[in-house]
Amino acid sequence: MSTSGHKEDFNYRLWRYDGAPGELIPLLQSAQDHFGFIPRKAISYISSVTGIPESEVYGVITFYSQFRLKPMGKYVIRACAGTACHVSNSDKIIEIIEDELGIEVGDTTDDGLFTLNTVACIGCCSLAPVVMINENTHGNLTTTSIRKLLKDYRGKAVGGRR
Numbered sequence: 257m258s259t260s261g262h263k264e265d266f267n268y269r270l271w272r273y274d275g276a277p278g279e280l281i282p283l284l285q286s287a288q289d290h291f292g293f294i295p296r297k298a299i300s301y302i303s304s305v306t307g308i309p310e311s312e313v314y315g316v317i318t319f320y321s322q323f324r325l326k327p328m329g330k331y332v333i334r335a336c337a338g339t340a341c342h343v344s345n346s347d348k349i350i351e352i353i354e355d356e357l358g359i360e361v362g363d364t365t366d367d368g369l370f371t372l373n374t375v376a377c378i379g380c381c382s383l384a385p386v387v388m389i390n391e392n393t394h395g396n397l398t399t400t401s402i403r404k405l406l407k408d409y410r411g412k413a414v415g416g417r418r
């Protein structure tokens with residue numbers, strides 16, 4: 257499988273671990289590249305190899321927003337918080353997404369459908385406020401259209417399950 261190379265990277269990093277404090281971040285990055293998130297078993301594994309207590313490893317993971325403890329959702333929402341979107345009410349759009357999905361930025365819904373992240377600029381400021389959902393761009397959003405959009409994606413996911 258194509259992921260075997262990532263697995264080797266992860267183990268290779270563990271094997272090379274020499275106790276340098278700065279090594280923990282690359283180890284966590286390797287684990288996330290391999291699994292798509294950092295599962296409990298990787299935390300235990302890293303802790304046992306490095307001797308760093310699990311609670312400390314967990315603390316580092318939660319400190320850095322780049323790390324996630326859950327897999328990415330089927331739909332990854334990138335809500336633009338750049339200047340053009342900000343002046344076009346992106347804060348409200350993001351608030352509605354959080355509210356509708358019951359999560360905060362950086363989280364994934366419990367059903368694994370949605371992950372919400374923010375980005376600085378998607379590059380289509382004339383359509384502000386904008387969100388990307390996977391590879392699709394949705395612009396000129398209103399408080400009504402963002403709710404409908406989320407509903408449509410949820411419906412699509414349920415319809416596709418069969």
Ligand code: FES
Pocket residue numbers: 336337338339340341342376377378379380381382384386
């Ligand atoms: S600021 Fe949002 S697309 Fe540029």
